[in-house]
Amino acid sequence: xxxxxxxxxxxxxxxxGRDITDLFAQDPDRAEGFTARFDGMALDYSKTQLDGELxxxxxxxxxxAGVAERREEMFAGAPINRTEGRAVLHTALRASDGVQxxxxxxxxxxxxxxxxxxxxxxxxxxxxxxxxxxxGAITDVVNIGIGGSDLGPAMACAALEPYHDGPRCxxxxxxxxxxxxxxxxxxxxxxxxxxxxxxxxxxxxxxTNAATAHAWMTARVADPGAQFVAISSxxxxxxxxxxxxxxxxxxxxxxxxxxxxxxPIGLSxxxxxxxxxxxxxxxxxxxxxxxxxxxxxGANMPMMLALTGVWHHQVCGHAxxxxxxxxxxxxxxxxxxxxxxxxxxxxxxxxxxxxxxxPAGPVVWGAPGTNGQHAFYQLIHQGxxxxxxxxxxxxxxxxAGLEHHHRLLVANCLAQSQALMRGRGMDEARELMRAAGLKxxxxxxxxxxxxxxxxxxxxxxxxxRLTPRRLGQIIALYEHRVFVEGVIMGIxxxxxxxxxxxxxxxxxxxxxxxxxxxxxGIDGSTAALLQFxxxx
Ligand code: F6P
Numbered sequence: 001x002x003x004x005x006x007x008x009x010x011x012x013x014x015x016x017g018r019d020i021t022d023l024f025a026q027d028p029d030r031a032e033g034f035t036a037r038f039d040g041m042a043l044d045y046s047k048t049q050l051d052g053e054l055x056x057x058x059x060x061x062x063x064x065a066g067v068a069e070r071r072e073e074m075f076a077g078a079p080i081n082r083t084e085g086r087a088v089l090h091t092a093l094r095a096s097d098g099v100q101x102x103x104x105x106x107x108x109x110x111x112x113x114x115x116x117x118x119x120x121x122x123x124x125x126x127x128x129x130x131x132x133x134x135x136g137a138i139t140d141v142v143n144i145g146i147g148g149s150d151l152g153p154a155m156a157c158a159a160l161e162p163y164h165d166g167p168r169c170x171x172x173x174x175x176x177x178x179x180x181x182x183x184x185x186x187x188x189x190x191x192x193x194x195x196x197x198x199x200x201x202x203x204x205x206x207x208t209n210a211a212t213a214h215a216w217m218t219a220r221v222a223d224p225g226a227q228f229v230a231i232s233s234x235x236x237x238x239x240x241x242x243x244x245x246x247x248x249x250x251x252x253x254x255x256x257x258x259x260x261x262x263x264p265i266g267l268s269x270x271x272x273x274x275x276x277x278x279x280x281x282x283x284x285x286x287x288x289x290x291x292x293x294x295x296x297x298g299a300n301m302p303m304m305l306a307l308t309g310v311w312h313h314q315v316c317g318h319a320x321x322x323x324x325x326x327x328x329x330x331x332x333x334x335x336x337x338x339x340x341x342x343x344x345x346x347x348x349x350x351x352x353x354x355x356x357x358x359p360a361g362p363v364v365w366g367a368p369g370t371n372g373q374h375a376f377y378q379l380i381h382q383g384x385x386x387x388x389x390x391x392x393x394x395x396x397x398x399x400a401g402l403e404h405h406h407r408l409l410v411a412n413c414l415a416q417s418q419a420l421m422r423g424r425g426m427d428e429a430r431e432l433m434r435a436a437g438l439k440x441x442x443x444x445x446x447x448x449x450x451x452x453x454x455x456x457x458x459x460x461x462x463x464x465r466l467t468p469r470r471l472g473q474i475i476a477l478y479e480h481r482v483f484v485e486g487v488i489m490g491i492x493x494x495x496x497x498x499x500x501x502x503x504x505x506x507x508x509x510x511x512x513x514x515x516x517x518x519x520x521g522i523d524g525s526t527a528a529l530l531q532f533x534x535x536x
Contacts, residue, residue: 001490004061005358008315011057015049020421020455023051036301038291041463041473043301045308047421048388048457058307059297065488067303071293074483077103077254081494082351088494089252090259090479091289094282094472103254112263115249119267120275122229126193127166127274134221135190138167142183143268144209145197146173148257149231151339152475153197153268155332156261156281159471162329162398163273167193171268172213175205180212189220195229197265199257201237204503210241231264256494258339259479277468284472292480302480305390308459309485312388313362322380323366325392326413327466333392334366337478344482344493351490360489366390370412381420381452389458391417392474396465413460423454 024030024046034046034055050058062068073080077087092101092108100107125131126138143153150173157169170187172180194217196210217224230238230248233255238248249264261269262282270278292302312318323334345361367375369391380387393413397406429447438446461477463470486493509526512518515534518527 001061001064004057004064005315007057008054008061008311011054012315015051015054018049020047020049020457023049036295036299036304038295038301039287039473040470041301041461041477043305043459043461043477045304045459047417048308048311048459050308050311054311055298055307058311059303061310062297062303062307062484062488065490067484067487070487071483075101075289075293077101077108081254081256081492083492083495083497084253086494087254088256088259089254090256090262091286093251093255093260093262094285094289094476096283096286103252108252108254111252115251115264119249119264119270120278123166123267123270123275123278126271133191133193133227134223135188137191138193139191140168140170140187141193141195141268141271142170142172142187142213143195143197144172144180144206144213145195145231145265146203146205147339147343148260149197149199149203149206149265151332151336152258152261153266155330155336156266156269156471156475157272158332159327159329159466160269160273160277160281160468163277163468166272166274169268169272172209173205175208177212180209184213184216189217189227192217193227193229195231195267196238196241196243197231197267199233199251199255199260199265201230201232201234201241204507214242229267231267257496258343261475273468281468281472284467284469284474285476286472287469288473288476288480292476302477303484305459305477305481306484306488308388308457309362309481310488312457314358314360314489316386318362318386318388319359320363320365320385320387322372322387322389323364323392324369324372324389324413324416325366326369326409327392327394328368329466330392331368334364336475337366338364340478341482343496343499345486345489345491346498347489347491347493349491351492356489356491358489360491361485369416370409373412373416377416380456386456389417389420389456391458391460393460393462394465395462398465417458417460419452419454420456420458421454423452423456424450425454426451 031044031046034050036043070080074088075091077089079085079087081088087103089101092112095101095109099109101109122131129137150171154171170183172183194213196206198206214224217227221227225242225244228243228247230243232238233251233253235248235250239245249267251263255263262285292300297303323337325333341361341364347360348356350356380389391413393410426447429450430443432450433443433447482493508519512530518530
């Protein structure tokens with residue numbers, strides 16, 4: 001492996017300063033040759049420095065890291081999450097009928113299907129008004145969860161708004177009382193269903209918000225528990241909390257929180273769009289799973305998305321990656337991918353316990369286009385740092401009569417990746433200033449501000465339309481890209497020990513915030529801030 005990294009470093013050196021536009025001049029078929037296609041989607045990675053030789057070297061790197069072997073282990077239910085001793089089987093939640101997946105010698109699929117059938121029964125009952133609240137048909141659903149128990153369903157509900165024909169869905173995650181206060185303020189307890197979504201059923205933010213929702217419900221309805229549903233891996237805790245067993249939807253510990261939207265954590269999505277469309281969402285993901293396992297590396301979308309990521313971050317050293325969906329309904333996707341990628345691959349230790357010598361994962365950030373263009377694209381175009389961009393765009397929107405909006409959206413998306421690649425040289429900038437009537441030193445100075453270096457890499461994911469199936473494919477594509485990058489870096493992408501220390505310290509500080517003695521040995525800064533916030 002270290003030899004491969006050295007080879008890639010050498011290749012980077014040899015390609016320094018090479019214009020991506022020249023690659024197009026040399027190869028008229030470059031766009032086709034550097035696009036992976038699958039089932040109505042195209043991943044164009046031609047606007048990067050990748051050429052045939054470099055792509056082959058990156059594929060070699062993946063092979064040497066054992067991506068294919070680890071991938072099959074994952075799908076087969078091997079305990080690849082070694083630091084927690086667990087299998088990693090979110091793919092089982094969306095596996096098609098007839099598939100068997102064994103964990104410790106037992107097929108887990110019958111239980112997966114039973115739980116999904118129970119979810120469908122509840123969802124369809126709520127949607128039809130046959131499962132009712134104590135004040136009539138349920139009009140509003142509040143999902144209380146955080147991290148993976150919030151970001152996936154919240155993102156998917158927003159993404160699939162055109163298909164949303166069930167009760168309204170709301171999402172409360174932050175322990176900041178403002179979140180639950182403002183959400184419940186507009187709702188009627190008797191016609192509201194509260195979903196408490198927590199894999200562990202111990203997360204302090206979720207349990208605090210759930211208790212507040214319970215008190216709100218208790219003030220108005222005779223049997224508050226009947227307006228609640230729990231989603232958890234710990235059915236015992238949910239029962240202790242007072243939720244009847246038939247209202248508890250469990251899932252196994254082999255589903256990581258940030259990979260959990262495919263099962264019961266997706267209940268709010270199923271209630272919103274219906275069980276049939278939820279099946280389409282799962283079907284899209286299952287199709288991407290099959291593509292990931294079967295397509296040869298150069299045409300394999302997750303593989304190539306991962307390898308361009310490795311090239312940009314681990315080899316070229318670009319610290320961040322922007323996700324730029326030109327799709328307003330994917331506004332929450334950057335936050336979703338932030339958790340997926342940064343909680344999975346934000347690691348400093350290799351599987352064998354040794355310290356990594358290069359960062360495993362980039363900072364992932366972004367916002368929908370075209371809004372971002374009027375906010376942070378300035379830096380992406382002219383800042384000194386290079387930010388590889390990942391654009392997403394649909395061929396068609398859902399809004400009949402507003403096709404002219406969509407045409408503008410497409411033009412902007414394409415223009416941005418084009419501008420990043422081509423840039424604008426000093427000669428062209430001078431020409432512009434000359435045309436504006438400037439001369440001499442003033443012309444030179446003003447022209448310098450209008451230079452774009454160009455040669456900035458991007459990939460574009462184009463798809464026909466954001467349907468439930470397409471969304472399933474897109475999320476699964478990103479899950480597998482994270483997996484490939486994690487295997488190449490030799491890390492465990494499925495634990496998240498890095499979130500623990502802060503949680504422990506918050507618990508230790510809570511009594512002092514409430515007025516008790518300040519813990520001994522606390523640092524001066526924290527003590528002074530505590531004093532200030534206690535108003536003393
Ligand atoms: O603290 C991080 C984390 O464990 C995430 O991985 C998870 O998605 C989130 O908290 C919520 O956890 P739970 O579903 O157990 O409440």
